[in-house]
Amino acid sequence: MKKLSNIKNLLPSVILIVVLFMFWEMGARMVNMTFILPSPSEILLKLWEIKSLLLIEHLPATLSIIAIGLFISIGLGVGLAVWMISSRIVERALYPILISSQTIPIIALAPIFVLWFGYSIWSKVVVTVLIAFFPIAVNTFDGLCSTREDLKELMLTMGASNKDIFMKVSIPSALPYFYSGLKVAVTMSVIGAAIGEWLGAQAGLGYFSRRMMTQFDGAGVFAPIVILSLIGIVLFLLVVLLERRSLNWRKTK
Amino acid sequence: MNKTVLQLTDISFDYKTTKADTSNPILRNFNLTMLDGEFISIIGPSGSGKSTLFRLITGLEQPTTGDVLINGINYQNRFGRVGYMPQEDLxxxxxxxxxxxxxxxxxxxxxxxxxxxxxxxxxxxxxxxxxxxxxxxxxxxxxxxxxxxxxxxxxxSELLLLDEPFSALDAITKLSMQEWLLKQWQALNKTILFITHDVNEALFLSDRILLITNSEKQVEEFNVPLSRPRNLRDLNKQTVIELKDQLIDQLRGR
Structure with missing residues (x-):
């Protein structure tokens, strides 16, 4: 029953997408300059043509950047949030820096990372982490701040230790916020990996897309982007699934 | 039956403020002795320090002067020594x-x-x-x-502190919860200190009622002239009605 209504809810956006793609297809055929504006059908054909190259050579490179980047981002983001909640001074010292770190255009900094880390995977991982850790850190921190004071006091009257309060009150309170941050972070991590690859790589979907640009192969530019966006969607859905499983008490609301 | 479960001696309390304003403390020279198995209610207008009293007994606050003795012992750390039930279910x-x-x-x-x-x-x-x-x-x-x-x-713990536990419930549910609480209190053999602003509730539930008046922080004690087990209709007895009127008059400061 619930699944059925979910599909129904998706219908309007599916229709919109189909209509937009139809316009695109018609427009592209009218312009008829494949190297600038390839039509969706041409992109799909291209994708099919080079599928093994993309999936076997370039996808694993990008996926490993995303995986390592996300792993570090979660550790760094959660770590910073916990550190800031544990001490007022740390919060005052770090929070403004955290916010201003996001005003730095990471794309402009990326060449520096290539200088530092060369063409190894780490120059790309750093870009990914710099983009993806932020939503996790800020959301988790807000979540930890949202812990109810009266609940903590009640725990104290039961003789709870600080560790008890952190484990049994703060973490469960922060978990929904953490997942919100993670949802943003996984989509950002795909962007981060692609940017990192543009600037210096020997393999990867972002690298391939950029190489096709220099060859004026419009469909070749778009084909890896389709896969990149699919990665983002799959990661997002995975987080939603994880969230539903671990927060099943929220369903009953 | 005569064991002292809770003893408060000369408790005064004041939130430490920067201003040297000691003229209006939240609690002043509060005394209370609770025996094993007693049910005592505290009524008073809001701001009379009822909830603060609970914070002191549980150990969330420390009295400015005076001692809190639980089972005759003056614990340094009272956390975990009494059962506390807050107003919201939490x-x-x-x-x-x-x-x-x-x-x-x-x-x-x-x-x-x-x-x-x-x-x-x-x-x-x-x-x-x-x-x-x-x-x-x-x-x-x-x-x-x-x-x-x-x-x-x-x-x-034997001692339970209940802070207006039924205030958010509708009238009918409240009545059945009061009856239910009396049953549990007797079955579990607990000592209960109960905060309420509902005079009827206090009369129905308790052995003794402590009334804190707002301005003077004076405490008056009343014995409820009812035996146990009780029935809601007992509240219609003449002696109880007189006590109720007296309590309400005092609460309104007449």
């Missing part, structure tokens, strides 16, 4: 009824299997049979308060 929405009630046992480090067994048995006794795996959001207000009460009972 159940954790992410825990099931069973896990919410088990919380105090969990904190005391009781073996999980043993704890579940004990709680499951009590859930039945408390009229929560079949709700062990429900989440708080699925319960009615009265049921949430029962879980909250069970949680404070499982803290393991």
């Amino acid at each position: 159940l954790m929405p992410w825990r099931t009824v069973l896990d919410n009630a088990t919380l105090p046992l969990e904190i005391k480090g009781v073996n999980k299997k043993e704890a579940y067994q004990k709680v499951n048995y009590l859930l039945d006794e408390f009229g929560l049979k079949g709700y062990a795996n429900s989440y708080p959001s699925e319960l009615s207000g009265g049921m949430k308060q029962r879980v909250s009460f069970l949680r404070s009972v499982l803290n393991g």
Whole structure:
């Protein structure tokens, strides 16, 4: 029953997408300059043509950047949030820096990372982490701040230790916020990996897309982007699934 | 029956403020001796320091002067010594009824299997049979308060502090919860200190009523002229009605 209504809810956006793609297809055929504006059908054909190259050579490179980047981002983001909640001074010292770190255009900094880390995977991982850790850190921190004071006091009257309060009150309170941050972070991590690859790589979907640009192969530019966006969607859905499983008490609301 | 469970001697309390304003303390020279098995209610207008008194007894605050003795001992750290039930149920929405009630046992480090067994048995006794795996959001207000009460009972102490536990309930639910509380109090053999602003509730439930007046912080004590077990209709007795009128007049400062 619930699944059925979910599909129904998706219908309007599916229709919109189909209509937009139809316009695109018609427009592209009218312009008829494949190297600038390839039509969706041409992109799909291209994708099919080079599928093994993309999936076997370039996808694993990008996926490993995303995986390592996300792993570090979660550790760094959660770590910073916990550190800031544990001490007022740390919060005052770090929070403004955290916010201003996001005003730095990471794309402009990326060449520096290539200088530092060369063409190894780490120059790309750093870009990914710099983009993806932020939503996790800020959301988790807000979540930890949202812990109810009266609940903590009640725990104290039961003789709870600080560790008890952190484990049994703060973490469960922060978990929904953490997942919100993670949802943003996984989509950002795909962007981060692609940017990192543009600037210096020997393999990867972002690298391939950029190489096709220099060859004026419009469909070749778009084909890896389709896969990149699919990665983002799959990661997002995975987080939603994880969230539903671990927060099943929220369903009953 | 004559063991002293709680003794408050000359308690005064004042939130430490920068201003040297000692003229209007929150509590002034408050004395109370509670015997094993007693049910005492505290009534008073808001701001009269009722909830502060509970914060002092639980150990969330320390009195400026005076001592808090629990079972005759002046503990340095009173956390975990009394069962406290707050006004709001404060159940954790992410825990099931069973896990919410088990919380105090969990904190005391009781073996999980043993704890579940004990709680499951009590859930039945408390009229929560079949709700062990429900989440708080699925319960009615009265049921949430029962879980909250069970949680404070499982803290393991004889003394329970209940802070206006039924104030958010509708009138009918409130009445049945009061009857239910009396039954549990007798079955569990607990000593209860109960905050309320409802004079009827205080009369129906308690052996003694302490009335704190707002401005002077003076405490007056009244014995409720009713025997036990009680029935809601007992409140219509002439002596009780007279006491009720007297209490209401005093509360309104006449």
